[in-house]
Amino acid sequence: MSVFDDLVGQQPVVAQLQAAADAAGRIVAGNDRGSSAMTHAWLFTGPPGSGRSVAARAFAAALQCEQGGCGHCAACTQALGGTHPDVAVVVPEGLHLLVNDAREVILRSSRAPTRGRWQVTLIEDADRMEERTSNTLLKAVEEPPPHGVLLLCAPSVEDLLPTIRSRCRLVPLRTPPFEAVAEVLVRRDGIDPAMAAFAARAAQGHIGRARRLARDEQARRERSDVLSLPRSLQGIGSAMQAAKDLVDAAQAEAARLTGDRDTAEKEALSTALGGGATGKGYTGGTPRGGAGALKDLEKRQKSRGTRTSRDALDRALVDLAAFYRDVLTIQLRTGTALIHDDLGEQAATIARATSPESTVRRIDAVLACRTALEGNVAPLLAVESMALALRTG
Ligand SMILES: [Zn+2]
Numbered sequence: 001m002s003v004f005d006d007l008v009g010q011q012p013v014v015a016q017l018q019a020a021a022d023a024a025g026r027i028v029a030g031n032d033r034g035s036s037a038m039t040h041a042w043l044f045t046g047p048p049g050s051g052r053s054v055a056a057r058a059f060a061a062a063l064q065c066e067q068g069g070c071g072h073c074a075a076c077t078q079a080l081g082g083t084h085p086d087v088a089v090v091v092p093e094g095l096h097l098l099v100n101d102a103r104e105v106i107l108r109s110s111r112a113p114t115r116g117r118w119q120v121t122l123i124e125d126a127d128r129m130e131e132r133t134s135n136t137l138l139k140a141v142e143e144p145p146p147h148g149v150l151l152l153c154a155p156s157v158e159d160l161l162p163t164i165r166s167r168c169r170l171v172p173l174r175t176p177p178f179e180a181v182a183e184v185l186v187r188r189d190g191i192d193p194a195m196a197a198f199a200a201r202a203a204q205g206h207i208g209r210a211r212r213l214a215r216d217e218q219a220r221r222e223r224s225d226v227l228s229l230p231r232s233l234q235g236i237g238s239a240m241q242a243a244k245d246l247v248d249a250a251q252a253e254a255a256r257l258t259g260d261r262d263t264a265e266k267e268a269l270s271t272a273l274g275g276g277a278t279g280k281g282y283t284g285g286t287p288r289g290g291a292g293a294l295k296d297l298e299k300r301q302k303s304r305g306t307r308t309s310r311d312a313l314d315r316a317l318v319d320l321a322a323f324y325r326d327v328l329t330i331q332l333r334t335g336t337a338l339i340h341d342d343l344g345e346q347a348a349t350i351a352r353a354t355s356p357e358s359t360v361r362r363i364d365a366v367l368a369c370r371t372a373l374e375g376n377v378a379p380l381l382a383v384e385s386m387a388l389a390l391r392t393g
Helices: 011-029 052-064 074-081 099-109 131-142 178-189 193-202 207-215 217-227 236-272 290-331 341-353 356-374 379-390
Strands: 041-045 087-090 119-123 148-154 169-172
Touching: 011 052, 011 169, 041 052, 052 074, 052 087, 052 119, 052 148, 087 099, 099 119, 099 131, 131 148, 178 193, 178 207, 193 207, 193 341, 207 217, 217 236, 217 290, 236 290, 236 379, 290 341, 290 356, 290 379, 356 379
Parallel strands: 041 148, 041 169, 087 119, 119 148
Antiparallel strands: none
Protein backbone atom coordinates (compact mmCIF):
# COMPACT_ATOMS: atom_id res chain seq x y z
CA MET A 1 0.00 0.00 0.00
CA SER A 2 1.18 3.51 -0.79
CA VAL A 3 -0.25 7.02 -0.74
CA PHE A 4 0.15 7.00 -4.51
CA ASP A 5 -2.26 4.08 -5.04
CA ASP A 6 -5.12 6.38 -6.00
CA LEU A 7 -3.20 8.12 -8.76
CA VAL A 8 -4.90 6.46 -11.66
CA GLY A 9 -2.92 5.97 -14.87
CA GLN A 10 -0.09 8.33 -13.86
CA GLN A 11 2.97 6.04 -13.62
CA PRO A 12 5.64 8.62 -14.62
CA VAL A 13 4.31 11.13 -12.07
CA VAL A 14 4.26 8.50 -9.33
CA ALA A 15 7.89 7.62 -10.06
CA GLN A 16 8.89 11.29 -10.00
CA LEU A 17 7.13 12.00 -6.70
CA GLN A 18 8.34 8.80 -5.08
CA ALA A 19 11.95 9.70 -5.93
CA ALA A 20 11.43 13.20 -4.54
CA ALA A 21 9.92 11.87 -1.32
CA ASP A 22 12.85 9.47 -0.90
CA ALA A 23 15.34 12.30 -1.43
CA ALA A 24 13.35 14.48 1.00
CA GLY A 25 13.59 11.72 3.59
CA ARG A 26 17.38 11.63 3.20
CA ILE A 27 17.54 15.43 3.62
CA VAL A 28 15.54 15.18 6.86
CA ALA A 29 17.80 12.36 8.08
CA GLY A 30 20.85 14.52 7.34
CA ASN A 31 22.40 12.20 4.77
CA ASP A 32 21.46 14.00 1.60
CA ARG A 33 23.79 12.84 -1.15
CA GLY A 34 23.21 15.87 -3.31
CA SER A 35 20.21 14.46 -5.11
CA SER A 36 18.25 16.98 -7.17
CA ALA A 37 15.03 14.96 -6.94
CA MET A 38 13.65 17.20 -4.17
CA THR A 39 12.91 20.90 -4.47
CA HIS A 40 10.84 23.60 -2.72
CA ALA A 41 8.20 24.57 -5.23
CA TRP A 42 6.07 22.24 -7.35
CA LEU A 43 3.43 22.85 -9.96
CA PHE A 44 0.90 20.08 -10.61
CA THR A 45 -0.83 20.55 -13.95
CA GLY A 46 -3.46 18.58 -15.81
CA PRO A 47 -7.03 18.79 -17.05
CA PRO A 48 -9.84 18.89 -14.48
CA GLY A 49 -10.37 15.45 -12.99
CA SER A 50 -6.90 14.18 -13.85
CA GLY A 51 -6.10 14.11 -10.15
CA ARG A 52 -3.92 17.20 -9.66
CA SER A 53 -4.95 17.74 -6.06
CA VAL A 54 -4.98 13.98 -5.35
CA ALA A 55 -1.35 13.85 -6.49
CA ALA A 56 -0.39 16.93 -4.48
CA ARG A 57 -2.04 15.58 -1.33
CA ALA A 58 -0.35 12.20 -1.77
CA PHE A 59 2.99 13.94 -2.17
CA ALA A 60 2.37 16.02 0.96
CA ALA A 61 1.69 12.78 2.85
CA ALA A 62 4.81 11.12 1.44
CA LEU A 63 6.90 14.07 2.63
CA GLN A 64 5.51 13.81 6.17
CA CYS A 65 5.72 10.00 6.34
CA GLU A 66 8.87 8.44 7.77
CA GLN A 67 8.62 5.69 5.18
CA GLY A 68 8.06 7.95 2.20
CA GLY A 69 4.29 7.48 1.95
CA CYS A 70 3.31 4.12 3.45
CA GLY A 71 -0.37 5.10 3.34
CA HIS A 72 -1.32 3.83 6.79
CA CYS A 73 0.76 5.60 9.47
CA ALA A 74 -0.59 8.58 11.43
CA ALA A 75 1.33 11.11 9.32
CA CYS A 76 -0.05 9.67 6.07
CA THR A 77 -3.61 9.44 7.35
CA GLN A 78 -3.56 12.97 8.74
CA ALA A 79 -1.99 14.49 5.65
CA LEU A 80 -4.48 12.76 3.35
CA GLY A 81 -7.38 13.62 5.64
CA GLY A 82 -6.43 17.28 5.89
CA THR A 83 -5.64 17.29 9.62
CA HIS A 84 -1.82 17.20 9.62
CA PRO A 85 -0.49 20.26 11.51
CA ASP A 86 2.29 20.78 8.93
CA VAL A 87 0.14 20.53 5.81
CA ALA A 88 -2.00 23.55 4.94
CA VAL A 89 -4.47 23.13 2.11
CA VAL A 90 -5.93 26.20 0.47
CA VAL A 91 -8.96 25.71 -1.74
CA PRO A 92 -10.15 28.95 -3.31
CA GLU A 93 -13.90 28.61 -2.89
CA GLY A 94 -15.03 31.56 -4.91
CA LEU A 95 -13.93 32.71 -8.31
CA HIS A 96 -10.68 34.11 -6.98
CA LEU A 97 -8.06 33.41 -4.35
CA LEU A 98 -8.07 36.57 -2.30
CA VAL A 99 -4.93 38.41 -1.38
CA ASN A 100 -5.69 38.27 2.37
CA ASP A 101 -6.03 34.48 2.26
CA ALA A 102 -2.74 34.27 0.43
CA ARG A 103 -0.96 36.42 3.01
CA GLU A 104 -2.15 34.18 5.79
CA VAL A 105 -0.89 31.13 3.91
CA ILE A 106 2.53 32.64 3.33
CA LEU A 107 2.87 33.72 6.91
CA ARG A 108 2.10 30.20 7.97
CA SER A 109 4.48 28.59 5.50
CA SER A 110 7.46 30.43 6.97
CA ARG A 111 7.01 28.77 10.37
CA ALA A 112 9.18 25.82 11.34
CA PRO A 113 7.37 22.49 10.97
CA THR A 114 6.02 21.25 14.32
CA ARG A 115 7.06 17.67 13.63
CA GLY A 116 10.50 18.40 12.30
CA ARG A 117 9.97 17.36 8.67
CA TRP A 118 8.41 19.76 6.16
CA GLN A 119 6.01 22.69 6.29
CA VAL A 120 3.81 21.95 3.28
CA THR A 121 1.45 24.47 1.70
CA LEU A 122 -0.86 23.16 -0.99
CA ILE A 123 -2.85 25.59 -3.13
CA GLU A 124 -5.56 24.01 -5.26
CA ASP A 125 -6.75 25.96 -8.31
CA ALA A 126 -3.76 28.28 -8.12
CA ASP A 127 -4.95 29.61 -11.49
CA ARG A 128 -7.68 31.46 -9.60
CA MET A 129 -5.13 33.72 -7.98
CA GLU A 130 -5.64 37.40 -8.56
CA GLU A 131 -2.58 39.21 -9.83
CA ARG A 132 -2.03 40.88 -6.46
CA THR A 133 -2.21 37.47 -4.82
CA SER A 134 0.30 36.07 -7.27
CA ASN A 135 2.75 38.81 -6.36
CA THR A 136 2.41 37.99 -2.68
CA LEU A 137 2.99 34.35 -3.46
CA LEU A 138 5.99 35.09 -5.64
CA LYS A 139 7.90 36.30 -2.60
CA ALA A 140 7.36 32.94 -0.91
CA VAL A 141 8.55 31.11 -4.01
CA GLU A 142 11.62 33.32 -4.40
CA GLU A 143 12.80 33.01 -0.82
CA PRO A 144 11.58 29.65 0.43
CA PRO A 145 12.07 28.93 4.14
CA PRO A 146 14.45 25.97 4.71
CA HIS A 147 11.72 23.40 5.32
CA GLY A 148 8.91 25.01 3.36
CA VAL A 149 7.41 23.15 0.42
CA LEU A 150 4.89 24.82 -1.84
CA LEU A 151 2.56 22.68 -3.98
CA LEU A 152 0.52 24.55 -6.58
CA CYS A 153 -2.21 22.99 -8.73
CA ALA A 154 -3.47 24.49 -12.00
CA PRO A 155 -4.87 23.25 -15.33
CA SER A 156 -1.73 24.30 -17.26
CA VAL A 157 1.56 26.14 -16.79
CA GLU A 158 0.18 29.08 -18.77
CA ASP A 159 -2.29 29.72 -15.96
CA LEU A 160 0.45 31.07 -13.67
CA LEU A 161 2.71 34.08 -13.93
CA PRO A 162 5.96 33.17 -15.73
CA THR A 163 7.93 34.42 -12.71
CA ILE A 164 6.21 31.85 -10.52
CA ARG A 165 6.11 28.89 -12.87
CA SER A 166 9.77 29.25 -13.81
CA ARG A 167 10.65 28.58 -10.17
CA CYS A 168 8.48 25.48 -9.87
CA ARG A 169 9.25 21.91 -10.80
CA LEU A 170 6.55 20.66 -13.13
CA VAL A 171 4.41 17.61 -12.41
CA PRO A 172 2.32 17.06 -15.56
CA LEU A 173 -0.67 14.77 -15.10
CA ARG A 174 -2.51 13.39 -18.10
CA THR A 175 -6.14 12.49 -18.58
CA PRO A 176 -6.19 8.92 -17.31
CA PRO A 177 -7.28 6.22 -19.76
CA PHE A 178 -10.98 5.22 -19.45
CA GLU A 179 -10.01 1.67 -18.53
CA ALA A 180 -7.87 2.86 -15.61
CA VAL A 181 -10.71 5.04 -14.28
CA ALA A 182 -13.22 2.20 -14.59
CA GLU A 183 -10.82 -0.14 -12.83
CA VAL A 184 -10.45 2.17 -9.83
CA LEU A 185 -14.24 2.66 -9.58
CA VAL A 186 -14.66 -1.11 -9.38
CA ARG A 187 -11.74 -1.74 -7.03
CA ARG A 188 -12.09 1.11 -4.60
CA ASP A 189 -15.73 2.10 -4.78
CA GLY A 190 -17.22 -1.33 -5.38
CA ILE A 191 -19.13 -0.14 -8.45
CA ASP A 192 -20.51 -2.69 -10.88
CA PRO A 193 -18.06 -3.16 -13.83
CA ALA A 194 -20.59 -2.32 -16.56
CA MET A 195 -21.68 0.86 -14.78
CA ALA A 196 -18.02 1.77 -14.10
CA ALA A 197 -17.14 1.36 -17.78
CA PHE A 198 -20.08 3.53 -18.87
CA ALA A 199 -19.33 6.25 -16.29
CA ALA A 200 -15.58 6.38 -17.02
CA ARG A 201 -16.24 6.87 -20.72
CA ALA A 202 -19.10 9.35 -20.30
CA ALA A 203 -16.98 11.39 -17.87
CA GLN A 204 -14.10 11.40 -20.38
CA GLY A 205 -11.55 10.29 -17.81
CA HIS A 206 -12.63 12.77 -15.09
CA ILE A 207 -12.49 10.53 -12.02
CA GLY A 208 -14.68 12.56 -9.68
CA ARG A 209 -17.30 13.07 -12.35
CA ALA A 210 -17.20 9.36 -13.27
CA ARG A 211 -17.76 8.40 -9.65
CA ARG A 212 -20.73 10.74 -9.38
CA LEU A 213 -22.25 9.48 -12.63
CA ALA A 214 -21.86 5.89 -11.45
CA ARG A 215 -23.39 6.49 -8.03
CA ASP A 216 -25.92 9.24 -8.45
CA GLU A 217 -29.01 8.71 -10.56
CA GLN A 218 -29.78 12.42 -10.48
CA ALA A 219 -26.36 13.15 -12.03
CA ARG A 220 -27.13 10.67 -14.82
CA ARG A 221 -30.49 12.33 -15.42
CA GLU A 222 -28.84 15.76 -15.62
CA ARG A 223 -26.41 14.42 -18.19
CA SER A 224 -29.23 12.97 -20.33
CA ASP A 225 -31.04 16.30 -20.20
CA VAL A 226 -27.98 18.14 -21.47
CA LEU A 227 -27.43 15.62 -24.24
CA SER A 228 -31.03 15.81 -25.39
CA LEU A 229 -30.38 19.43 -26.31
CA PRO A 230 -29.06 18.86 -29.86
CA ARG A 231 -32.32 17.15 -30.87
CA SER A 232 -34.48 19.97 -29.56
CA LEU A 233 -32.74 22.74 -31.48
CA GLN A 234 -34.96 23.44 -34.45
CA GLY A 235 -36.15 27.02 -34.71
CA ILE A 236 -35.01 30.17 -32.93
CA GLY A 237 -37.68 29.82 -30.23
CA SER A 238 -36.66 26.31 -29.26
CA ALA A 239 -32.99 27.33 -29.23
CA MET A 240 -33.70 30.17 -26.81
CA GLN A 241 -35.77 27.87 -24.61
CA ALA A 242 -33.05 25.21 -24.64
CA ALA A 243 -30.47 27.81 -23.63
CA LYS A 244 -32.59 28.90 -20.69
CA ASP A 245 -33.15 25.29 -19.63
CA LEU A 246 -29.41 24.60 -19.71
CA VAL A 247 -28.52 27.61 -17.56
CA ASP A 248 -31.37 26.88 -15.13
CA ALA A 249 -30.27 23.26 -14.83
CA ALA A 250 -26.70 24.32 -13.99
CA GLN A 251 -28.03 26.64 -11.30
CA ALA A 252 -30.29 23.94 -9.88
CA GLU A 253 -27.40 21.48 -9.80
CA ALA A 254 -25.21 24.04 -8.02
CA ALA A 255 -27.94 24.71 -5.47
CA ARG A 256 -28.25 20.99 -4.86
CA LEU A 257 -24.47 20.63 -4.38
CA THR A 258 -23.92 23.65 -2.15
CA GLY A 259 -27.27 24.01 -0.36
CA ASP A 260 -26.67 21.62 2.54
CA ARG A 261 -23.21 23.00 3.14
CA ASP A 262 -24.46 26.60 3.12
CA THR A 263 -27.10 25.79 5.72
CA ALA A 264 -24.63 23.88 7.91
CA GLU A 265 -22.16 26.77 7.79
CA LYS A 266 -24.81 29.30 8.71
CA GLU A 267 -25.97 27.18 11.63
CA ALA A 268 -22.37 26.72 12.81
CA LEU A 269 -21.77 30.46 12.65
CA SER A 270 -24.98 31.19 14.46
CA THR A 271 -24.03 28.73 17.23
CA ALA A 272 -20.52 30.20 17.46
CA LEU A 273 -21.99 33.66 17.84
CA GLY A 274 -24.38 32.51 20.52
CA GLY A 275 -27.44 32.67 18.30
CA GLY A 276 -30.41 30.78 19.65
CA ALA A 277 -28.90 31.04 23.12
CA THR A 278 -29.43 33.69 25.73
CA GLY A 279 -25.79 34.19 26.67
CA LYS A 280 -23.91 37.46 26.93
CA GLY A 281 -23.99 39.59 23.86
CA TYR A 282 -27.18 38.11 22.60
CA THR A 283 -29.74 40.80 22.08
CA GLY A 284 -32.36 38.88 20.19
CA GLY A 285 -32.26 38.70 16.41
CA THR A 286 -28.67 38.88 15.19
CA PRO A 287 -26.08 38.71 17.95
CA ARG A 288 -23.95 41.80 18.44
CA GLY A 289 -21.00 41.81 16.05
CA GLY A 290 -22.56 38.90 14.20
CA ALA A 291 -24.01 40.90 11.35
CA GLY A 292 -20.58 41.48 9.81
CA ALA A 293 -19.58 37.84 10.09
CA LEU A 294 -22.88 36.71 8.62
CA LYS A 295 -22.55 39.13 5.73
CA ASP A 296 -19.02 37.86 5.14
CA LEU A 297 -20.21 34.27 5.10
CA GLU A 298 -23.07 35.07 2.75
CA LYS A 299 -20.65 36.77 0.38
CA ARG A 300 -18.38 33.74 0.37
CA GLN A 301 -21.30 31.39 -0.14
CA LYS A 302 -22.63 33.44 -3.03
CA SER A 303 -19.23 33.42 -4.69
CA ARG A 304 -18.97 29.65 -4.18
CA GLY A 305 -22.47 29.18 -5.60
CA THR A 306 -21.59 31.18 -8.70
CA ARG A 307 -18.49 29.13 -9.22
CA THR A 308 -20.24 25.79 -8.68
CA SER A 309 -22.93 26.77 -11.14
CA ARG A 310 -20.32 27.83 -13.72
CA ASP A 311 -18.47 24.56 -13.22
CA ALA A 312 -21.73 22.65 -13.77
CA LEU A 313 -22.42 24.61 -16.93
CA ASP A 314 -18.88 24.03 -18.15
CA ARG A 315 -19.23 20.29 -17.62
CA ALA A 316 -22.45 20.37 -19.61
CA LEU A 317 -20.59 22.09 -22.45
CA VAL A 318 -17.82 19.50 -22.35
CA ASP A 319 -20.49 16.79 -22.66
CA LEU A 320 -22.08 18.62 -25.59
CA ALA A 321 -18.76 19.10 -27.39
CA ALA A 322 -18.12 15.36 -27.00
CA PHE A 323 -21.56 14.62 -28.48
CA TYR A 324 -20.71 16.61 -31.63
CA ARG A 325 -17.31 14.96 -31.69
CA ASP A 326 -19.23 11.66 -31.82
CA VAL A 327 -21.36 13.02 -34.68
CA LEU A 328 -18.19 13.93 -36.57
CA THR A 329 -16.67 10.52 -35.85
CA ILE A 330 -19.72 8.92 -37.50
CA GLN A 331 -19.71 11.33 -40.44
CA LEU A 332 -16.02 10.75 -41.19
CA ARG A 333 -16.27 6.99 -40.51
CA THR A 334 -13.06 7.07 -38.49
CA GLY A 335 -14.05 3.96 -36.56
CA THR A 336 -13.07 5.65 -33.29
CA ALA A 337 -15.17 4.60 -30.29
CA LEU A 338 -17.93 7.03 -29.31
CA ILE A 339 -17.67 8.88 -26.01
CA HIS A 340 -21.42 8.92 -25.41
CA ASP A 341 -21.84 5.31 -26.36
CA ASP A 342 -25.41 5.14 -25.10
CA LEU A 343 -26.49 7.96 -27.44
CA GLY A 344 -25.10 6.50 -30.65
CA GLU A 345 -28.54 6.48 -32.31
CA GLN A 346 -29.14 10.19 -31.71
CA ALA A 347 -25.63 11.06 -32.90
CA ALA A 348 -26.17 8.97 -36.04
CA THR A 349 -29.47 10.73 -36.80
CA ILE A 350 -27.81 14.15 -36.63
CA ALA A 351 -24.81 12.83 -38.57
CA ARG A 352 -27.09 11.85 -41.47
CA ALA A 353 -28.95 15.16 -41.50
CA THR A 354 -25.91 17.47 -41.42
CA SER A 355 -22.47 17.85 -43.00
CA PRO A 356 -19.06 17.34 -41.35
CA GLU A 357 -18.29 21.04 -42.01
CA SER A 358 -21.35 22.12 -40.04
CA THR A 359 -20.43 19.73 -37.23
CA VAL A 360 -17.02 21.36 -36.96
CA ARG A 361 -18.79 24.75 -36.79
CA ARG A 362 -21.00 23.43 -33.98
CA ILE A 363 -18.02 22.14 -32.00
CA ASP A 364 -16.44 25.58 -32.43
CA ALA A 365 -19.63 27.22 -31.15
CA VAL A 366 -19.56 25.09 -27.98
CA LEU A 367 -15.89 25.87 -27.38
CA ALA A 368 -16.50 29.59 -28.02
CA CYS A 369 -19.22 29.49 -25.39
CA ARG A 370 -16.79 28.01 -22.85
CA THR A 371 -14.28 30.76 -23.64
CA ALA A 372 -16.98 33.43 -23.28
CA LEU A 373 -17.98 32.05 -19.87
CA GLU A 374 -14.36 32.06 -18.75
CA GLY A 375 -14.26 35.70 -19.80
CA ASN A 376 -17.24 36.43 -17.52
CA VAL A 377 -19.88 36.93 -20.22
CA ALA A 378 -23.36 36.53 -18.68
CA PRO A 379 -24.13 32.79 -18.85
CA LEU A 380 -27.55 33.10 -20.51
CA LEU A 381 -26.22 35.38 -23.24
CA ALA A 382 -23.30 33.09 -24.01
CA VAL A 383 -25.45 29.95 -24.04
CA GLU A 384 -28.16 31.58 -26.19
CA SER A 385 -25.64 32.55 -28.79
CA MET A 386 -24.28 29.00 -28.77
CA ALA A 387 -27.75 27.44 -29.03
CA LEU A 388 -28.52 29.59 -32.08
CA ALA A 389 -25.31 28.38 -33.73
CA LEU A 390 -26.16 24.74 -32.98
CA ARG A 391 -29.57 24.88 -34.69
CA THR A 392 -30.18 22.49 -37.52
CA GLY A 393 -33.41 24.05 -38.77
ZN1 LIG B 1 3.13 6.77 6.23
